[in-house]
Amino acid sequence: MSTLVTGIGIAVAGVGAPGDLLRPRQPESAPVEPRERLGRKGLRYKDRATQLSYCAARDALAEARLLDDDGRALHGDRIAVVASSNYGNLDTICRTVETIAAETASAASPMDLPNASSNVLASSVAIRFGLTGPNLMLCNGETSGTDAVRWALALLGSGRADQVLVLGAEPDTVAARKLTGQDTAFDGAAALLLETQRTAAARGARARAGIGGHARGAGLADCLAGLGSHDARTPAAWQAPDTTGTGGVPDGVGTGMPDGAGVLDGVRDLGLARQWRGASGALGVLQCAASAGWFAAGGASPVYAVTGGGTSGPAAGLVLVGPGEAG
CATH class of the missing domain: 3.40.47.10 (Thiolase/Chalcone synthase)
Structure with missing residues (x-):
């Protein structure tokens, strides 16, 4: 639920x-x-x-x-x-x-x-x-x-x-x-x-989005595997993490990013970490808000929102679904 x-x-x-x-x-x-x-x-x-x-x-x-x-x-x-x-x-x-x-x-x-x-x-x-x-x-x-x-x-x-x-x-x-x-x-x-x-x-509250699961892992691959256990569907889009340590995401993300992100080859990256560099502790919350914006514009579910996952740190992620599926 x-x-x-x-x-x-x-x-x-x-x-x-x-x-x-x-x-x-x-x-x-x-x-x-x-x-x-x-x-x-x-x-x-x-x-x-x-x-x-x-x-x-x-x-x-x-x-x-x-x-x-x-x-x-x-x-x-x-x-x-x-x-x-x-x-x-x-x-x-x-x-x-x-x-x-x-x-x-x-x-x-x-x-x-x-x-x-x-x-x-x-x-x-x-x-x-x-x-x-x-x-x-x-x-x-x-x-x-x-x-x-x-x-x-x-x-x-x-x-x-x-x-x-x-x-x-x-x-x-x-x-x-x-x-x-x-x-x-x-x-x-x-x-x-x-x-x-x-x-x-x-x-009688109106849903803007739903959170269908959370995962945390020692690296990006573990985190993505955990998110997949909550929703087996291929994501319609994802919000890639900052793996550079400077608030930016390398070009080509989603097409073979190190540490397991290659499982999302071809999945659209909504690019929030690149757009809002340095958001740090606010990034995960911004990702959820942006996912609601994606759904409001007709975007499909699910969306993976992932933070962390650099070469020396853990990754954490959320599965977000549209309001029609959530409520």
Whole structure:
């Protein structure tokens, strides 16, 4: 039985809908301005990744019809949050450490210290929208966003929550650029509202896509084999991972990529990792949103969404199906 995606929110420059993620990236697009989308209230002293996550989370909850007129979640005690970010509050941490090293701990800003917590993104979103279910934060490298969806499936399957808000966010900050060695960094967030078929049907929620399975393996071949065990059909399309370690996918992917991807010879690569380089912990969540855009445009099922799988790291993947098959 598929888990349903009933709400999607995206806060990425030049992206107004999930289908836009599959179109050529517009580098001249202005960065997302959270104050224009949310107003100023509650944004002061919040880091960039948290502000972007607020935008995406609000839109996903609203689309799933889980927000009241005051911007608080309906039945928030049964909604969990699982967030993913590898560089989210890195700028705050670096700034705080530099201040303490140059002066003393007493010189650190009391406004910065809460944002130095490793789970600040997940907890801040939960507080803003009144989501008091389980709360998890992942910082797990290239597979982090995909792993966040996997943890959401586990929470739903165990009955710990009726819905799970999954977030992936990475900010374009000086600290992120220094760490990655890139001239520019990805700047954006995506959110998914996940729930079971039974819960969605009970409240008349509309599915945007379904998640039919998850797999993780020591390499790309193991991961793809695991995805095939969930859905034996040849994928209609796949979202290839970044195997270069720099956010890009080599030319010719899907026609003999190392480590087992040759089993997908001839399968269309939707190219998200190439389009949105450096998305890192947000990539797996963006892939799910983009798959919903693929289905909305008439794309067939299933779609494999895969992250990781480089020469020295594991791979994680999801099987996504269209709303007609999911609900």
